[in-house]
Amino acid sequence: MKRMVKGELTAFLSLVFLLLLGLVGAVLESASIQVMKNEKRADAGRAAESIFAEYQRDLLEEYGIFALEGSYETGSMSESNILNRLSLYGAENMDKGIEKIKYLTDESGQEFYRQAVEVERIRTGAAVLDEFTGKISVWKEQDQKAEKYGKENTETSNELERMLEQEESDLPSEDNPLENISDLKAGSMLKIVLPEGFSLSQKAVSAAQLVSHRELKKGYGIFEEEAMKAGDTIFFNLYLLDKFGNAASPKEGGALTYELEYLLEGQESDVANLEAVANKICLFRVAANYGYLLTDAEKQAEAEALAGTLCMFFISPEIIPVVKQALLLAWAYGESVMDVRALLEGKKVPLVKNRENWQLSLSALMKLGEEGTLQDGMDSEDGYSYERYLQVLLFLEKKEELTMRALDLVERNLCVGRGLTWFRADQCITAAGFDLTSSLRRGVKYRFQTEFRYQ
Numbered sequence: 001m002k003r004m005v006k007g008e009l010t011a012f013l014s015l016v017f018l019l020l021l022g023l024v025g026a027v028l029e030s031a032s033i034q035v036m037k038n039e040k041r042a043d044a045g046r047a048a049e050s051i052f053a054e055y056q057r058d059l060l061e062e063y064g065i066f067a068l069e070g071s072y073e074t075g076s077m078s079e080s081n082i083l084n085r086l087s088l089y090g091a092e093n094m095d096k097g098i099e100k101i102k103y104l105t106d107e108s109g110q111e112f113y114r115q116a117v118e119v120e121r122i123r124t125g126a127a128v129l130d131e132f133t134g135k136i137s138v139w140k141e142q143d144q145k146a147e148k149y150g151k152e153n154t155e156t157s158n159e160l161e162r163m164l165e166q167e168e169s170d171l172p173s174e175d176n177p178l179e180n181i182s183d184l185k186a187g188s189m190l191k192i193v194l195p196e197g198f199s200l201s202q203k204a205v206s207a208a209q210l211v212s213h214r215e216l217k218k219g220y221g222i223f224e225e226e227a228m229k230a231g232d233t234i235f236f237n238l239y240l241l242d243k244f245g246n247a248a249s250p251k252e253g254g255a256l257t258y259e260l261e262y263l264l265e266g267q268e269s270d271v272a273n274l275e276a277v278a279n280k281i282c283l284f285r286v287a288a289n290y291g292y293l294l295t296d297a298e299k300q301a302e303a304e305a306l307a308g309t310l311c312m313f314f315i316s317p318e319i320i321p322v323v324k325q326a327l328l329l330a331w332a333y334g335e336s337v338m339d340v341r342a343l344l345e346g347k348k349v350p351l352v353k354n355r356e357n358w359q360l361s362l363s364a365l366m367k368l369g370e371e372g373t374l375q376d377g378m379d380s381e382d383g384y385s386y387e388r389y390l391q392v393l394l395f396l397e398k399k400e401e402l403t404m405r406a407l408d409l410v411e412r413n414l415c416v417g418r419g420l421t422w423f424r425a426d427q428c429i430t431a432a433g434f435d436l437t438s439s440l441r442r443g444v445k446y447r448f449q450t451e452f453r454y455q
Contacts, residue, residue, distance in 0.1 A: 008083075037446050040094070040438045047089035048434060048452040053083060055454075056428060058222040058418050063243055063410055065112060066454035067104050067428035077217060082432065091436065099420040099449060100221020101336035104428040105211060109403035111430040112410075117232045117453065120239040128238070129231045139392045142351070153329045161328055163319045171310050171323070174438065177365035178323075181330040184337070184369050189278045189448075190271070192337055192369045195345040200252040201250070201257035204269035210265070210387050211411055212404040216426040223431055223453065237394045240406060247274050248346060248386040255412035260390050263405045264397060281389050284328075285336035285349070293328050300364050303327040313348035327362070334365045338378075348383030357383075430454050 056069040073158045079098050086096055104111050164170060170326040173179060184192060193199065207213045238317065244259035245251030256262050261273035264280070293299050307324035311317075350357055359378050360368070384392070411425045428433045431453035438446050 024298070033440055033444060033446075036440045037448070039277075040436075040440075040446060041448055041450065043090045044086070044094070044434065044436055044450045046447070047086045047091040048391075048432070050089035051085045052429075052432075052452045052454065056084075056423075058414055058420060058423075059410070059428070062403045062414065062418070063116075065104070065115050065312055065410075067111075067430050069423065069426070070427045070429045071422060073420075073422055075424070077424075077427040082429070086434065093435075093438070095437040097435050098432060100219070100223065100225055100431075100433040100451070101429060102219040102221075102431040102453075103217060103426050104430055105404075105426040106219045106406060108400035109407050112407055113232075113236060113399065113403045114226070114429075116239040116406075117229075118455075120235040120242065121231075123242070124235070124238060129234055132234050133354070136395055138351075139395055142284065142392075143285055143396050145291065146284050149287050149329070149332075156322060156325045156329060158174070158236060160319075160322050163316065163322060166334050167314050167316065167319065169314065175306070175366065176310055177334075177362070177368075178326055178330055180366055180368060181333055185333070187369075188275065189282065189337075189340070190275050193278055193282075193341040193344060195341060198344065200274075201270035203256050205255050205408075205412055207268055209412065210408040211425050212401075212408050221433060223433075223451075233399065237391060237411070240394060240402065241391060243407070244409060246387060246390055247344065253413075253417040255409065255416045258410055260394070261403055262409065264390070264393050266401070266405055276389070277393070278344075280393060281343065282333070282336045282340050284389070284392070285339045286332045288352055289335045289339075290332035291295050291327060292358070293332055296355065298330070299358075299362070300324075300328070303331065306362060331360070331362055331365055331435075334368050335360045338370060339391075342378060343386035343389060346386070347379035348377075348385050349383065349389075350380045350383040 052068050054068060055066050059065050059067055059069075067074060068080060070079075072081055079101070082098065083096055087094075102111060123276040171178065190200070240260065240263060244263065245254070245257065245258040247258045250257045251259065254271070256270055256276050256279075258270045261270070261277045265273045267273045293303075304320070304324045307320050307327055311320045311323055335358065336354070342349050357378060357380055407425045411423060414420045414423045431451065433449060433451035435449055436447070438448075440446055
C-alpha cells in the first residue's frame with residue numbers, strides 16, 4: 001500500500017523561491033537602471049564641464065573673468081551652439097534643452113561684479129579691509145559737506161545779487177576776486193589745472209556701441225545666489241583700480257585712456273570725463289578747504305577786511321557779511337583749483353588743510369587762471385594722490401553704474417585692443433542649466449537636470 005505525503009511545504013518553498021527570484025530580478029533591474037542613470041548624469045555633467053572649459057581666454061587673461069563666449073567668435077549668439085557642443089562632448093542620443101542660463105551682463109552685471117570681487121579678494125586678502133576701517137564714513141561725510149557747501153554757495157550768490165539790486169549798484173571790479181572766480185567757474189576747468197606738458201587724450205567712444213546703452217540679451221531661470229559679504233564693495237573698487245588706468249597712470253591700447261574717469265562719469269570722450277572728474281574733485285576739496293577757513297581767524301579777518309573795502313560806498317552794512325561769506329567760498333574754490341593741479345602733477349594733497357599746507361593767498365585769488373601766474377601745487381607726503389581721490393569718488397558711486405560702465409570698457413578694450421571685433425559682453429555665459437531626457441532600455445525614459453556655473 002502506497003504511503004501518501006502532503007506537499008504543502010514544497011509548494012510553499014516553491015512560491016517563496018519564485019518571489020525571491022522576482023525580488024532579486026527587480027533589484028538587479030533597478031540597480032542596472034540606476035547605474036545607467038548615473039552614467040547618463042555623469043556623461044551630461046562631463047559634457048557641461050567640457051563646454052565651459054572653452055572659456056574666453058582673452059577675457060580671463062586681461063580681467064580675470066571666466067565666461068563662455070556663446071557666439072563662438074561669430075558675433076551671433078544661438079543656444080543651439082551650446083546644445084550641439086553638449087552632444088559633441090558626450091550627451092548624444094538625448095533630448096536636451098536649456099532650462100536656465102545666465103549672462104555676464106544680467107542684473108546690472110551681477111556676475112561680473114561677483115567674479116571681480118573674488119579675483120580681488122584672492123589677490124589682496126581680507127587684511128586689506130582693515131585699511132579702510134573708518135575711512136569710508138569720513139569720505140561720505142566729506143561728500144555730504146560738499147553738497148551742503150554747494151547749496152550754501154548758491155544761496156550766498158543769490159543773497160548777494162538781491163542785496164546789490166537793492167543798492168542799485170555793483171561791487172567794484174578793482175581788487176575784487178569774485179568776478180575772476182565767477183569767470184573761472186564758467187570756463188573749462190582743464191584749462192587752469194592741467195600741468196605744463198600734459199598730453200590730453202582725444203579718444204572717444206560711441207554710446208550706441210556700449211553695453212550700458214544698448215538693449216542686451218537677457219538670461220532666464222533661477223540660480224542659487226550667494227549673499228553679499230562684508231567688504232565686497234571695497235574689493236570691487238580695488239579691482240577697478242587694479243584693472244583700469246587713469247589720467248595720472250594711463251593704460252595704453254584701450255578704447256579710452258582715462259578709464260577710471262569714464263567709470264565715474266560715463267561720458268563719451270576722455271576730455272569730457274577728465275573735465276567732469278576735475279570739477280568733482282574740486283568741489284570735494286572746496287568742502288574741506290572752506291571748513292578750514294572757518295577755523296582760521298586770521299584768514300577770516302583778511303576776508304572781512306576786503307569785504308569792508310569792497311562795500312565801502314554801500315548804504316546797507318548788512319551786505320558786508322554776505323560779501324565776506326562769498327569771498328571765503330571763492331577762496332576755498334581757488335585753493336581747490338590749486339589742489340587739483342597738484343594732483344594731476346602727481347603730487348599728494350591732504351584731505352584736511354592747515355596753516356602750513358595752505359597754498360593760495362587772498363590777493364593771488366584775483367590773478368588765478370591768468371597765463372603764467374598759476375604756481376605749481378604743493379606736495380604733501382601724508383596726503384592723498386590723484387588715484388586715491390578717484391578711489392574716494394568710486395566709493396560714493398552706485399555699484400550698478402560702476403559695474404555696467406566697467407563692462408563697457410571690458411567689451412570695447414577687447415574689441416579695440418585685442419581685435420576681438422565679434423566680442424559682446426551680453427553673449428558671455430557664466431552659468432547654464434540643462435534639461436535632458438534619455439532612453440534607457442525597454443522603453444524606460446529618464447529625465448534629469450544638470451548645470452554648471454563658474455565659481
